[in-house]
Amino acid sequence: MIISIASGKGGTGKTTIATNLAISLESDIQILDCDVEEPNVHLFIKPKIDKTETAYTPIPEIDEEKCTFCKKCAEICRFKAIAVISKTVLTFPELCHSCGGCMAVCPEDAITETNRELGVVEEGRSGKIKFVHGLLRIGEAMSPPLIKKVKNYIKPDIINIIDAPPGTSCPVIAAMNNTDFVLMVTEPTPFGLHDLILGVEAVKLLNIPCGLVINRSDIGNKDVYDYAEKEELPILLEIPFDRKIAEAYSRGKMIVDEMPEWKEKFIGLYNNIENLVKKGKN
Amino acid sequence: MKIAITSKGTDLDSEVDPRFGRAAYILIVDTTSLAIEVLDNSENVNAFKGAGIQTATMVSNKGAEALLTGFCGPNAFKTLNAAGVKVGNDVTGNIREAVNAFNEGKVSFSDAANVDGHW
Numbered sequence: 001m002i003i004s005i006a007s008g009k010g011g012t013g014k015t016t017i018a019t020n021l022a023i024s025l026e027s028d029i030q031i032l033d034c035d036v037e038e039p040n041v042h043l044f045i046k047p048k049i050d051k052t053e054t055a056y057t058p059i060p061e062i063d064e065e066k067c068t069f070c071k072k073c074a075e076i077c078r079f080k081a082i083a084v085i086s087k088t089v090l091t092f093p094e095l096c097h098s099c100g101g102c103m104a105v106c107p108e109d110a111i112t113e114t115n116r117e118l119g120v121v122e123e124g125r126s127g128k129i130k131f132v133h134g135l136l137r138i139g140e141a142m143s144p145p146l147i148k149k150v151k152n153y154i155k156p157d158i159i160n161i162i163d164a165p166p167g168t169s170c171p172v173i174a175a176m177n178n179t180d181f182v183l184m185v186t187e188p189t190p191f192g193l194h195d196l197i198l199g200v201e202a203v204k205l206l207n208i209p210c211g212l213v214i215n216r217s218d219i220g221n222k223d224v225y226d227y228a229e230k231e232e233l234p235i236l237l238e239i240p241f242d243r244k245i246a247e248a249y250s251r252g253k254m255i256v257d258e259m260p261e262w263k264e265k266f267i268g269l270y271n272n273i274e275n276l277v278k279k280g281k282n
Numbered sequence: 283m284k285i286a287i288t289s290k291g292t293d294l295d296s297e298v299d300p301r302f303g304r305a306a307y308i309l310i311v312d313t314t315s316l317a318i319e320v321l322d323n324s325e326n327v328n329a330f331k332g333a334g335i336q337t338a339t340m341v342s343n344k345g346a347e348a349l350l351t352g353f354c355g356p357n358a359f360k361t362l363n364a365a366g367v368k369v370g371n372d373v374t375g376n377i378r379e380a381v382n383a384f385n386e387g388k389v390s391f392s393d394a395a396n397v398d399g400h401w
Contacts, residue, residue, distance in 0.1 A: 074339075078330060078331070079330070079331045079332055080329070080331055080332020080333075080335045080336050081332070083335050083336075083338070083339050083361050083364075084339075085338075085339060085342050085361060085364045085365040086342070086365065088364045088365075090335075090360060090361055090364050092332070092335065092357055092360075094399075095331060095332055095335075095357075
């Protein structure tokens with residue numbers, strides 16, 4: 001089982017849901033923080049890291065001895081990461097998306113692979129919870145390849161919880177893609193609804209079953225609920241705007257540790273997701 | 283000699299477009315005769331990525347020896363530099379004024395980009 005936790009709007013409570021869900025379940029479980037630009041799951045799970053791997057992405061290196069300056073590589077590159085200027089080939093490694101197109105079209109075999117460092121992937125454990133996260137190198141602008149490296153640690157025979165970045169752009173798609181279920185965390189405010197709609201539209205394109213958690217459920221208005229009903233999106237959990245929850249979060253503590261009555265609700269949330277995934281597969 | 287100037291329009295009275303990669307037009311101007319070749323840059327205005335690199339390649343292919351513009355980023359500068367095109371940044375006014383300033387030696391050429399890259 002692979003569940004991704006996404007939101008559209010940032011700050012709705014993705015990490016709160018991901019970490020409390022992970023800690024509530026008795027099953028063999030792994031949490032993967034794919035918000036590699038600003039990972040924060042470790043602040044709550046407090047894992048002991050026992051393996052660090054540097055992650056790289058392949059980029060082209062041009063052998064100007066072999067190159068005939070035919071420009072085929074520059075023409076195929078959608079991101080303009082190669083420019084051919086008279087008898088010079090310029091590469092712009094930070095623009096390269098590692099598609100390999102330039103190497104495939106080069107008639108002279110003048111292009112080989114070298115590497116650009118993306119960041120690191122750290123693996124560890126906190127009690128029974130397995131933990132993986134990515135840390136994007138400072139200055140690196142492209143997070144999807146690092147997110148994919150984090151996702152290589154997915155163990156299909158256990159429960160995997162993916163904490164996705166906010167938004168709806170490439171990093172979010174990379175985090176949600178090929179997961180069994182997307183849990184969208186939102187809040188019942190105009191801003192929450194606006195970004196939820198964008199998020200749900202993205203999930204529809206990926207054709208992944210989706211359900212909602214409404215955080216701070218007693219603020220704002222009913223528009224998110226109306227939208228959920230119209231779109232037939234199940235509301236799987238509601239969390240009120242409670243000072244005790246906010247205080248626990250601010251100290252890096254888990255809701256289920258401070259307020260044990262929430263554990264049952266998170267177990268119920270997982271059971272609901274499992275049923276929806278099973279139903280979708282039938 | 284031929285120089286390239288980023289322009290908001292297609293004639294000598296047009297205003298210099300301060301943007302390089304996503305300038306509306308690039309005018310290739312003969313500094314002696316003031317003859318103009320207009321390059322429509324709309325493809326690069328809407329480019330997905332690398333507008334500066336692409337526009338720089340186009341300027342170089344047209345045989346311009348210098349470029350006059352407002353702002354030039356690092357990737358565009360690197361490309362123009364490789365092509366041996368001198369870059370005059372911070373150029374304002376209309377195209378005619380820019381060419382006159384160039385002919386009078388009043389345009390200073392930079393050895394680095396004058397704006398940061400952006401994504």
